[in-house]
Structure formats: structure tokens, C-alpha cells
Amino acid sequence: MLSELFDHAFGLPDDTDPDTYGAAWEAVMTHPGFPALSVPARWSTLISVGTNRLNRHLEDGRIEDLAGALTCLESALRLPSVPAGKRAMASFNLFRAQECRYVLSRESEDLLTAVRTLWSLVDQDLPGTSARAICLEVCGLIDQHTGEHTGERTGERTGPLLDLRRAGLERLLTDPADPDLPRYQLALALQFATTYDGSPADHRALVARAVRLAADAEGRLPEGQERRTATGLLARLRDLLDWIEENAPAERPPEDPRRMSVFEFSDSLQAVPDHDERLSRIREALATNSYEASGTAWVLLNMLLAEEVLAPRTNGKIDTEEAITALRAILDLPESAELGVTLGLRVNLGHAYDRRRDGDPGANAAEALAIFEQCAAEVTADHPHYPSVVSALARALLDAATTSGRFESVERAIALCRDALGSLPADAEPAVRAGLLNTVVRLLPLRAAGDPEQNAEEAIRTAHEALDLLDPVTDAVQRGDIHHNLGRLYRDRLAEGREANLWRAIEHYRASLTAQPKHEMPMDWAMSQISLGVAYSMMRGRDVEATQRLAIQAFMAAQSVFTLEEHPWDWANAEFNLGVALGDPEVPAEPDPERAIAHLTSCLQVFTQESTPRQWALTQSFLGVMRWQTGEPEQLRAAAVHFRAALRVLTLENSPRDWASIQVNLAQLEPTEDRAVHEDTIRTLAERGRSGDAFKAAMVYLRFLAERRDWGAAADAGAWAAELHEGLYQDALLRQSRHMEQRAAAGDMLGIVTVMVRAGRTQDAVLLLERTLARELGETLQQDQDVLRSARDGDPEAFDAYRAACDRLAALGGVERSLPAAGFGTADVERLQLSLVRAIAKARGERDDALARLTAAAEALRPPGLGELSAAVPPHRPLVYVYGSAEVVRLLLVRRDGEGGLDIDSRIVDRRDVPAGGDPGPLLHSGLTAALAGWLRDTGAEEVTLVPCGPLAGLPLHSFVHDGRCLLDEFAVSYAPSAAVLARRPAARPGPPVLAAVGDPTNDLPYAAAEAAAVGVLLPWSRHTVRHGAAALAPVFLKEDVPGATHVHLACHGSFEQESPLESAFLLTGGTRMTLRSIMAGRAFRGVRLVFASACRTASTDAFLPDEAIGLASGLLQAGAREVIAALWNVNDLATMLIATRFYRELDSGTSDGAADGTSEGAAGGASVGAGRALRTAQLWLRDSTAEQLSRWCAELLAAVPDEPTRARLREAVAFLDSRPPRTACYAETRFWAAFVHLGGSEPARMRPPPATRE
Template identity: 25%
Template sequence: LTPSESPELSGRLNNLGIALQTRYERLGGLNDLERCIQSYRQALDQSTLELATSTQLYSNLGLALTTRYYRTGALVDLQQAIQAHETAIAQTPEGSTALPDYLINLGLGLSVQYERTKSLADLERTIRALEKSLKLISPTSTNLPTLLNMLGIAWRYRFERSGKVADLERSIEVLKEAIQKTPPDSPRLLMAMTNLSGGLRFRFHVTKTLQDLKQGIEVLQKALERTEPTSPDWPVRLNNLGSAMKDLYQHSGKPADLKKAIQCYRQAAESSLNVATSGSLNTAATWGNWAFERQSWDEAVEAYHFARRAADQLVQIQLVRRSKEIWLQDVQGLADRSAYVLAKVGDYKEAALALEQGSARLLADALGRDRADLERLKESSHPELVEEYHQAVGRWRELLLKEQHPRPGTLSDAQLTEALQSTRAELDGVIANIRQVPGYERFLEPPTFEDLSKAARNQPLVYITSTTAGGLALLLHPGSPVTVNPVWLPSLSNRSLREILGDYFDTYNQWKVDPGNRSLRDTWFASLDRTTRWLWDAVMEPLSAVLEPYFEVSLIPVGFLGLLPLHAAWTEDSEAPSGRRYALDARTYIYAPNARSLHTARAIASRLEADTILAVDNPQPVTASSLPNSRREVQAAISTFSKSQTFRQEEATREAVLTALKDYHVLHFSCHGYANLTRPLTGGLVMAHDEPLSLQDLLNLQLTDTKLAVLSACETGMPGTELPDEVVSLPTGLLQAGAASVVASSWSVADISTMMLMFRFYHLWRKEGLQPSEALRKAQIWLRNTTNEEKAVFFKDYLVTLPDSQAPADAVDSFIRSLATPSIQTSDFAHPFHWAAFKYVGG
């Protein structure tokens, strides 16, 4: 054994790491790779380390971390790999013979990162590093073929971005040179052959020259024949061959080519699941989508099964939210297609489970972790595990906050990553111990059908989704057992949904820029009418027949459907006061991100009273206009509670409101709000001095007593569009924080109609004793159907019952006079714009 103080120890640890990495490349044993990384890091910790050895170690560590990223998909490994390569280059003087190799390694890390992020900056940095290496490298260097191979890939990526055939020709030219310069017995030759095959296939797509495709298949088959089935490269080459055979089948139509393509995809998806998880996801999704196009439903079920398993592993292994979100971008729509094909083969329960597992994963994970039911564990033989779990979760949440809000003088990025990894390992260990206790074997495991059935035990639950082939609703009927019925929605295709949303948001955004423009307002109103009319034909009419027996239904609209007001879908009805029959006329619709969050929300609601309220009233000063009816609205709300606190205007600072939120059962925000569809975590509510109370702020809260949050502001219910399956929005943020239910808006609402709606809502809930969800529905119908005169009578009777301090006489008179228009026998608020924006989310 080498003494720890020996100057030779770091070199020997480096050699051990190299040997372990070489064996991993041959045999694929993950333990070898883990020990390799450990050896490099241990060597870097030696106090006697020389600069030259340190530089080499950083480079080797970067390569090993990149290799582990390929294996597991952990983005933190890739980020640390790039940092290690940058350190190696920074420590290397210009003119060093080692510099070209270190530039190659940096180019590799950046290239892999580009594959993940598709950031043009990453691609340009990749090419710069590799081109610089090409200028410096010796013509006799053994690494020249590797450099040429990587440069060929980078030029192909450039072609994919630019569409310039010259970039593709450059890629093929460089890859052919790489093959010429690679010794015939070198494993690197197979990599160059694989990449050349890909380039030829790309050129086939451009030129339609069949010879390119056939030559690419021939080259790839030769590479595959020389690849060990245990090698991490085996599934990669199988996947590429599957894609090439798919192209050949689409040209030839020969069953043998189809069979070969499916065989390659199947083997690649299965063999890569535990050695290159990201590759398994890519293979299985490509295969599944192709089977979906051919309506080969059983085959698609098999392929998507692999894809879902890989997606679960990739998301689960990430440490922080933004890393999870990067992988989640790749799986948007996977749950929709999986559910559709499962329903096609008659497996309706598994179809519902696919949608549940793919909807709002981050919310479900957080609720499961933070709201875990450990009561029975306290009475078990291991009650100490309860405290261990809560402590580990507390440390984990604290580190996540530090990662989101780094401060100078605290942990460095490397220290924070190490702390996150060790705390995650500690938490995983406690979870594993809890699973050893009888009754907790499935603690925090992925959901089963039984888990989602809990949300439908006493009330029907409907998942609604769209695909390229059409839409599907899955109705979970209450009872024991819960049963599932499909409702096919042929008009709800992704294409039709995109067209509707395009018109909807184009007209909406134009009106938002100039809300005083009558023409733009009318155009937006007409678009809202078209959208909600289409929703009736495409979704709600087919559902209505099967929902006939039910008076309250929970809806889980998946993906972009969550942007639309399903409850406001309508059809013509001459007997209705407005000439229209709307979906909410028949029953109450409650929205939910997924079944697990709905079940959790109901459990929270069942143990809470609604005796106290915190209100935020028209925060000032803000850039946006003041809300003239805000005070009346807030007065109506707080007058129905025995205990209240109100932050008015300058008092409504972000810090003051955040501090007080946790102490009240009901939260009412009468203020300005905004949504950021592409960066939803930055959307939120506007507090005094234009301080944002953002979605990110809400995600960091821990609310224990909040039964209902009413977000009486603009766009408070609009989810982000970058990850539509995740339903990232203010309501989901509040549900994650611990609120039982949320009332939120789907567009920029009008001050006066919102005030009237909220008056009526609190009256029906607090005075007449209706459930909040039903009170909102009836308030919306009332606002829509009653005449201006009927509204004036209601408010005159209602406002005068309030104490003068809450409703000054001149304010009451002024408001009632505003309703006494010449059209007093009509309703100025019948259009869905005025009443349909708000929806009820949660329990």
C-alpha cells in the first residue's frame, strides 16, 4: 500500500482510474466507472499533487464524468465534466503538446451538452475548441482520428441547424478522413464508421440518393459485427441501424426491412435501459412514434413501455428542478401517445396510469415527499425513522433553496453539488429503510392504478388528452372498484388544437397590448367564442353523454388543453337566457393537475376550517393602473370571516405578504397578475413597488393551514407552455406549497365584472353555505344570466348590510348607479370573457 503522504500516490491513483475506465469501456461494469471517478477525485485531493499531474487528472476526470452521464443521464456529471476540462486547459500553457488533447476533451463535453440543450452557443464553442485543436495537433498524433471524428459530428450538427448541404459535405469529408487515419484494430474506428453511416443517411434524406442509404447501412453493419454486445456502444449502433432500416423500408415497402428495423429498435431499447438510459429513451420514443404512425398499436405499447421506464429513471436521478425540466422537455407528449395506444388495445387502467405518471411529475414528487403520511410509522417498531425522514427532507429543501438563490460567501457550485449528492443519498437511504417496515413497502414508489383510484372513489375523474391521431378522454367512474371507460374524441387532434390555440392567443395578445381598442377587443371576444364553441364539439359534447349522472366532475386536461376553459364550452340553445347552453350549466367542473395532487388536496381540505382570511387589496405603487373596485371586493370577502387581516396598497409588500400567508385559512389576492408562458416560474402577482410574488416564491413555501387561495387577478391560472404536461402555474405552485384549492383566472380579467363575481361567490359560499366549487359555478351563471337591474337590486341589498367602515355610503351609491344604464333589462356581462375566466383547482 502506498502511504497517504507519498508523492507517488496521486500518480498511482491516476493509473488506477485509467485502468478502471478502460475495463469499463470493454465490459460495461458500472462499479468500475464509479471506482474510476473516485480514484481521480482522491488523487486530486492529494496535497503533494504536481501541476502537470493535476492537469492530466482533471482531463481524465472530465472524460469519466462524461462517460457516466452517458450511462445515467445525470446532468450534474456533464456540467462537472466541462468544468474539469476547462480547468485542465486553463492550467496548460500555450505550446504544450497536451493542449490539443485537452481541447478535444472539452469539445466532447460541449458537443454532448449541445445534444441535450440544442444551444447554438454550445455548438459554436464545440467547433471553436475542435478547430483550434486541429491547428495545434501533430499530424502523427494518435488522437487525430478522434478529433476528426468529433469534428465531423459537429459539422453535421451545424448542418441540422443551418440546412446548408456544404456543412453536411464537410462532415462526411472529415469523417472519411478520420476512418483513413484510424488503425484497423482501433476501437475508435468503429465510432468513426458509425458516424459516417449517420452522415450518409442524412445526405440520403437531402438528395434521395439510395446508394448513400445502402452504403450507410453496410458501413454500420460492419461496425456492429465488431462491437461486443456488452459494450455501451452496442445499443447506439443498433438504434442507428434500426433508423436506417426504417428509411429503407419506407423506400422499399419490403416486410423484411420492416422486421429488421423493429428488431433493431427492440434490442436497442432493451439493452440500453441500464447502460445508456438516455439512449433507451431516444430509441424507444422513435420506435413508438413510428409504430403510432403505422397504427401498429401493440408494437407502440411495447416501445412506449421502454420509453416511460427510461424517462422515469432520467427524471428521478436529477438533483435539481432545472435539470429535471431539461429531461422533461424530451418527454412532453409521451404520456398522451402511451395512453392512446394502451386504450386502443383495451388496457384502459394502464392508459389512465400512463397519463397520471406523465402529468405534473414535479408537483407529484414534491407532494409525495413533503406530505408523506407517516402516522402509522410512529406506532411501528421503528418510530425513529419518522424524525430521520423529516430531518433529511428539511436538509434537502434547505439545499434546494440555496441552489435557487445563491449568495456570495456561501457554498461554491462544487461544494453545493457535493452537498446535494450526499443529502440525496442520505434521504434515499432513509426511504429505503422505511420501505422495510411492513405496510410501507411502496413508500414514495411510482403510482399504481390503486393510487389514482383514491381520487375517483367518491367522484368521477376525467383525463383528457390529444394526439396526432385524435383525442381521448378516460372517465374513472366512482365506486369500489373504480372502473375506466374511454371516450374517443376524433376532432381533438394536435393539429386542430394548435390551430385553435394559435387564433386564441394571437387575438388575445393583440388585445392585451391595446386593451382600450374596441376593434381588438371585439376580435378577441369573437376568438373566445369560436374557441369555446369548438371545445363543445371536440370535447364536452362527447363527454356530456357519459357524465349525465354526475353533478360534480374533476377534470385533468393534459398538455396544452390546460390553457382552455373547458367549463365554458357551449352550444346553441334557444331556451337558455343567453341563447347558449354551457358545459357548467349541467354540473360543477373542478380542475386538477393530476389525481395524486387532487387526493392530497382533498385530504388537506377535510381537516381544515375556513375561519380566517388574509386579503391583499390593490398593492400600490405599481406601474399598472389602480383597481377602482378592489376595495369593495376585498370588503365583501373579509366581511364573512370572524378574523381577517388586510394589506392595503403600500402595506402590501412582497415580504409582508409572504410572512403572513401561512397564518390564514383563506387567502384573497385582489391585485395585478401576469403569466410568463415560456418562463412560468417568473410569473406571479404584483405587490407594492412592483415587487413580484412569483411562482418560484410559492414553490418555496410550506403552507399548513390554507384551505383556499383566491387569485382575483389577471392570468393567474395560465400554465407555462415549455412543459405543458407539467402544468407549471400559480395554482400548482400553491397546491405544492400545501393549499387545498385555488380559484384562478385564464386571461386578463375586467375589474368590475371580477368584483361582482367575487361578491356573489363569497355570498353563496359564506352566506348560503354552498361548497366553494359550487359557489363559483353558480356565481358565474348568475353574472352571466341576470340583468343589470337584477344585479343592482342584489348589490343594493347586500352592500348596505356591511358596516360603514367596509362599504361607505357614497361608494355604494356610485357603484349601483353604474349598473343603472339605459340597457338595464339586459345583461352587460353575458359574454364568457366576463365570467368564464375563473376556474376552481384542487380539492
């Protein structure tokens, strides 16, 4: 089979449609046998798929196509024994893909990868290009990159990119006849002159060669502007060379170290690269006194010692005791003032206390602050050290505020920094200005004055301003600090959605880790790991378990650096975050509260109420959360003690967000009777951007009111909670995060519905249910409504912009679904995630802007309302919502009243009295369906549409037996994900009926082939296509057959992937799969009247989020099908053939008891029964028919089917049924007849055009 797929793809002509060409090769690559193909075959496949995906990316910009192109082309180039010519062409395509990745990321590493790939082709015989063109492309890309990041300056920079640029220019110089040779010479001369690499002698040699190149270029250029430019450059280069030669260090023989002066000793230390070695030599010099024994020498040696102790590049705490001792000893000398360095010594002493690891953190911060205050009092704005002193004082004020939890001094610190910035001269070092700006960045979020969100936005702008001042190479450490601060700002940002900001935070933390690696700055690296872990732990979405694992890994990485003895504060911080992550109650995996409590308790060895009150209080709060999770009475009492302890420090005034969160938790343990406290808590949380906590507080308030049976007030609290949750849902940009928000609140939303029903607000209850059910499906259908197209007449430009934004959002949804969860945490996937959330935010903004101009469209896109509810409830066919728990199920019945309005009634089914023992399931469900059946009889209904919610979704409610019968015995039962889905379905395709079918494409379902063939002849199709075996390729079927069909029948294998529902698929020939992802991504099924998914588990839905109805059947609805028949579980091959063929006979016969609208004209009249009624009749027929009756039905099919393979299968069926006892109902068991359900609401499905009439 694989060989047939390969031959088919390989034989496609050059002018084949790109989609068809790509699909053919994709089928080869995704076949299980692909790895066993020969190297040439795998090469052809990988190159074809990779090139096709690259071209698709170049056309529509889809990121998943680019990722696929990179993977395929890189895999191809790893294959052995490939001819050089083919390898060169593939490498060039890989370069194009890598260049596209660089355009998206703007990362130097991505550019370097692309340029290296291109440079590897410089000596290859590549059609359409040359070595000269490749060299020019290499140099141009590098120049464009460096110009983008550093203005027009390329100097003072070495590294792989500039090495490649030099190699390219050197290669261009080899052709003396090239008319552009002088330009290449000048470019290389300028690079040499601005590159300092190696020894002074090496630098002199480079500049000397630059002079020669410039001189030769000047001689080659004709008179004009270019020659004058070369002459000017040559003069500057000669001046530089003269200066280098004049200032070259004189060589001298080494002296005896024992005869060095202290100044020579200081100079000699500069040649020692290792910090510990330098420190050891200084200590030895002081201990042995082998240098000049004057007081000055002793002072200078102690200054060297203090500077070296403080030298490690880190923002963390270090052992500064030697520095403090040395500096205090110098400052105590009366002679120290004569040296003129007292101010600098005191500043260093302040830094030593600020960075001090030992002692009380609060006392160290206070001492540092006092020292910097004294220093600041001695300098004026024109003093050269004023900026550094003021910056140190501002940071000390910040540290003191952070340690104490009191932020009154923040305004003063900001003012000091701004004064210092204003006093800087225009030519001040960029690093000095950036340092002051970075201090302001840390201070702004702590301001008590002004709007917190505006302060945070100002801090972000200031941080980016500081970043722009710094060179990525020479100022990497300082840039790492700013990246770290930006990570914190984006992590806590309220604007533009939580996900986008968290991904930006992760990006900046990773940049900080790169700039401050573990081997150079271990403590800063570890602190960035903690911050990165916090950002990961805040991520919510279906991959929350993966992100939580990454968070725990980051915290444990930090612990590899920090120890309790040497870094107590940082160690405790890592312990704190690790404890919080291990016990996070919002992660689906089982939390580990006992282990979390152990880590959090260990923090209290360092965090005390006296020294670190805020951190102590937060630890107390989380200890309360963890003890609460255990559920043990003693632990619950201890949890309340922890919460009250935290509230002694964290107040509404100094920490409103934390205070409110703790109040929510404490209120659930010890509910307050003061309603104003509840409402103030909710309001405070919402105003501070803590919508998730505000939602929890509102639910606590609702339960408080419900316990007091104040249903009206409880319903109001529930409406408040629902609006808060809606904000959370809308803020979530990624689809998986929206799903996570829905899942987390699913039970609470049903609780709100129940309270509204108890308050008599049944209409509000139903509308809230509608808002929570099948949202993704409903919103997709909503954006496709015909009413939206009428908006084009009012403002065509706005309508086109709206549709373009919707299409872009749909495409981005496909991108998200294609991102590999397994690669989560890698830099490439994170960059794609960040690009994705930014693109989604932008597209949403464009959609909303366009929608604001479309009044009609805005009305059509409102949340589900009474109009849609009415449209989904035809006369005589009520809609019943079924929701609840194992103990109590609630029913909400919506039907038309006598005046055409809606009547909503509710019932409760109490299932708590079911006897214990055995399997309680049948008894539980029979009670439910008995109550429902009695209610429907009272209303006079003959048909019903069920909307099961929560854990009840996916149950075969139509088949549960009560009083010796089931619902299907009395009623035609259909299912729907929601009323909104029914109302928003696209119009059915017009015209006569057309069938597209597949039958047994995998050659292992013999009756499926007979089923598809029989369906093709049972009805009067105007055209029908039935594909069997090798002809049933998924891409071909989707592209050629489905778009023109009114009815689609799929008799094949189906697979439902519980862990990854979007990978659920119909399995067609050659290993090709028609996945849920591909169905939802296209428009082939839009307007199809009916899809019969005659395969296993096609009606199964995602257990992670049952209310969202994520499965093959719902995917077909989302793709635009009007009605779907699908199976809830694995089905029997012969029983399925019987029920499917009987269904189509009933659909066309008109013998059932009425269509969905109450009419049944029969075949002669041109109408046909609804699909729901036809399925009901077929299922009951299969359940009740004897083997003898079923055999006669197969004989009828045998007479109607002309082709011999199908007839042979039907003869086998007749023989099998004839071998059974003739009066036995062969398929009376529920598993045979009840698997299939009808989704989409019933409606007449016309099979014949109406009869002609005379005018």
C-alpha cells in the same frame, strides 16, 4: 413608497425576528427605485441584507444565502465615501462569507481571496479583534490549507498564500514582549529554509536569516522540549547554510561563444527561456559547424535537436520530422553504440512517431509500437529505464487500439504497467509512479474483460491515487493530464446519476485548462476545450440551450489552435464535435442540420475507413442523423446509406452502445420485420447504461407493432418504454433536468397511453397518465401526507431521518431555483452546481435508506395507484382525462361503478373533418366539448373534474360553445393537475373560518379594494384581516396573516413569467412580490381550505412543460392549499369584483343545487355549497345578468359595507352600470365571465360550525 419601506426597515428594533428583519431590508433592495437611493441608504441596505443572508447560511447551510451574502457585501464595499470604520466591519463580514465559500470549495483561489480580505484589516481599528489576532488567523488558515493538501509539508512552495503567511509572521515578530515570539521565529525560519525563490544568492540570504531567527528563538526559550526542538532545527539550518556556501557556483567571466565546447553550448541553452530561440540556436550550430567538428559533437548536437523538437509539453500531435531525421541519422552510425545512449535514442524515436503530425496516423502508431516493443525486449525489471519504457509501450498499445478500433492488446498493456509499478523501489519518484497509474487509467475503460462499470470505477480510483502523488505546483502539467482523464471517466460514468457526473467532468476539465493554459500548452488546452464542449453538450435540462452554446464556444475555441494543415486529426475532431452540437436534435432551439452536415463532411478529409475506421464510422452515423433531420426524401435515403456504412465498422461485439444507437435510427428509416432484433437492441442499450437510447428503441418497436395492429404486444413494448423513462427521470438529480426528461418524452408517453387503451388496458393507461402528470406537485404533497406521521410510532428515529432528508431535498430544490441561469458557465456557478448535485444525491440516499425502514411510509409513497384514483373520484362526479392532438382527442372517463369500484371508459373525438379556412380553434373545441357533454349526460353526471394533458392544459374547456351552450351550462366543472394531487392534499385547517385578504395593494385597481372589503363582510368570519395599500407588504402578509387563515383572498395584480415561471408573482405594496418560489418554499399555505387568486393569469402554466402544471395556482396547491380559484388570462377589474363577491355569497347561501358530496343543507343547516358549484353559479350569473341586475347587486354590497372608501367605489360601479342599457348583458363575452377556474376538486367548504345538538 420606497422611502416608507426604508424607514420601516431602518426603524426595526434590535430584537426583531431575523426573518422579519431580513424581509424588510430585502423589500428595499428589490424595489425598482433602489439604485436611486443615496449612498448611505444603499450601504445600510446592502450591509443589512448581506449580513442577514450570511447569518442564515451559518444557521442552515443554504448555498443561495451564501451567494447572496457575497454579492451584497461586495457591492456595498464598492460604494464610495463610506467611513473607514463601517467599511472595516463590512470587510470582516465579507471575509467570513469568503471563508464559508472556501470551506465548501476547498479551492486555493477562494482561500487566497478570503485571506487577502482579512489581511486588509490588519491596520484597521476593528472592535473585538486586533492586528495580532488577524495575523494569527491568516497564518492558521494557510497552515491548515497546506496541511490538508500536502500532509504536514509546507516547503518548496512559493506564491501569494505563502507571501501572506510570511507577512503575518513578520508582523508578529515586531512585538518583542509577545510570549509566543520564539514560536513565530521558528515558523518563519522553517518557511525561509524550505523556500527557494530567486537567485542562489537570494536563497543563501533567506537561509542565513533563518539561522539568525532560530538562534534568537533558542535563546529566548526556557529549558524543555520546545528549546530542544529549536536547537535541532538550528543545527539543521546551519548545515544547510554550510552546504549552500560550499556549493555556490563560482563566478566566471563570459567566454567567446565561438570558443565554446558542445557541452558548454548545451549548458548555455539552459539560460534561454524560449523554446523557439533554443531550437534556432541548435539549427545554427549544426548549419555553421562552428563548434568542435568531431563526430561526438555532431551526434550530441543532433541529440539536442531531437530533444528540443520533442520538448513542447503537449499530448497532441506536433511536427517531429526533424527529430525523426536526427535520431535515425545517429542510430545509423556504427559509433552510436559507443556512446551508451542507444536505448534512450530509440525511446525518443518512438515518441517522435507517436507524436508525429504528418503521415498516416495508423502507420505512425504502428511504427511507434514496433520501436517500443524492441526497447522493451532489451530491458529487464531492474533496469533504471524499465518503468519509462514499459509506460511508453503501454501507451503505444493504447494508441494503436484506439486508432484501429481493436482492443485485444489492452489487457497486455495493463499487465505491463502493473508489473512496472510492482518493480518500482519504495523511494521512486512520485511522478514516475503517477505516470504509470495514469496510463492504467486510460486503459481500464477499454478492457474487454470484466464488468465495464467496475472497470470505470477502478479507473476513477486509480486516477485519484495518481493525483494525490503529485504536487499541484511542480507537477501541474502531469496533474492536468490526469484531470483530463478524470473528466472523460466522469463524463461516461453510469453510477450516481448523469448530472452529478457531468458536473464533476466539467470541474476536472476546467482544472486541466488551468494546469495547461493556452499560452504554454496550446494543443492540450484545445483538446481540453473539445472535451469540455462534449461534456456541456451532454447536459440536459431547462438550460440546455445555454449549455449547448457553451459547448459550441468550447469547440470554436479549440479551432483557434488546430488547423487542417498542421493538426489534421485534432482539427477534424473539433469539426466533428462542432457539427454534432450544431445539429443536436434534442436542443429546443432550431438545429442547423445544413451547417452540421458541412462540418461533418469536412471531417472526412481526415477520417478515412482505412486509417481511422472508428471515427470514420461515427462521422457516418452522425451524418445520417443530420440528413434525417432535413426530412427531404433524397436526404432520408442518404441517411440510411450513412447508417449502413457505419455498421460495417461498428458491431455489437466491438461497439455495442454505438451499434445499438445506429440500429435504432436505421430501424426508423427501414424497419426490420424481425421482432427479436428490436428486443435485442433495446436490451443491449439498457444493459450498457444507454437508457435514453433504449427508450427510443422501445418507442420504435411500439410504433412497428402498432402499425401491424398488434395492440397487446405494442402495449407491452409501451410498458417497457415507460419503465425505461422512469429510470431516466429518477437518475436526473436536478429539477430542471427532470423537467427536460418529461418534456422530451411527453408525446411518446401519450402514445403509450393510446396503445394501452387500444389494447383494452385502460386501467394501466390511466395509471401511466397519473405517473406523468404534475409529478413534482404530487411528490411534494405525497411527502406531506398525514399517514407518514403514523410511521413515527413504528421507528421514530427512521421517521425523523426521513423527514430531515425530505426537508433537505426541499431546501436544495430552493437552492437550484435560485441559481442564476445568466451566470451559467462561470466557475463559481459551476462549483455551486456540482456541490448541489452532490448534496441532492446524498440527501436522496439518506431519504431512501430511512424509507427502507418505514413499511407504512413506503406503502404511502408508492406510485399513484387505484387507491388514490378512487379517492379522487367521488360518487356522481367522474374524472375525465383529456389528451391528444389537433387532429384527434382522446377522453378517458373514470367513475365509480355500482359496487364502489372504478369503471374506466374511453372515447375518441376526431377533429380532422373541420372545414378549412378561418380560425379552426372554436370548431375544434366545440366538437370536443359537445362529445364530452353528451357522454356526461349518458352517465347521469352533474359535476365533472377535468384533467387536461399536454397542449390542451390551460384551455377553458368549460366555456367552449357547442349547440348554443357550454359545459358550464349543464355541469359544475373543476380542474385538477392529476388524481394523485387531489388524493394527496393535506387536511384542511380545523376551526371556524378565518380570512386573510389583500385588496389593491398597488393603488391602481380601485375595484380590487372594494372587492376585498366586501369579502370581509359577506361571510360570518370568526376573524378577518384585510390589508390595503402600504400595509400589504408581501413578507408581512405571508408571515403574519396566511398561517392562521382558513381562506385567503388576493385581489391584486398577478404576473405570469413565461420564460421563468418560478418568478411569477402576486404584486403587493412597495414593489414586494409574493413569488411562486417563495410560496412553494414555505408552509404558510399548508391546510388553507380555499385560496381565491383574484389576479391576472394566476391559472396560467408553464408552456415548456404543461403537464407539470407549473404556475401560481399549482404552486398554491403544492404549498398545501386544498382548493384554488384562479384566472387563465388577464381579467377586467369590475367584472372580477362582481364575480368574486357573488362567489362568496353563493358559497355561504346554500342556494346552489348541491354540494360536492351531493348535500346542500343551506345556511341554516350549517353546510355550504362546494367552491366549484359556487364559482359556476357566479360565472353564469355574471354572463346572463343585465346591467340593471348587476347595479342592484352593487347596491346590496353598498348597504353591507361600512367603510367610506369602499362605499365610494361601489357608488362608482352603480353609476357605471346605470349608464349602460338596462336590459343589456354587460359581461356576456367569454373574456369577462369564463377566466376563472376551480382547481383541486370540489368539496363542501364549511363556513359555519354545525348547529348544537342534544345528547
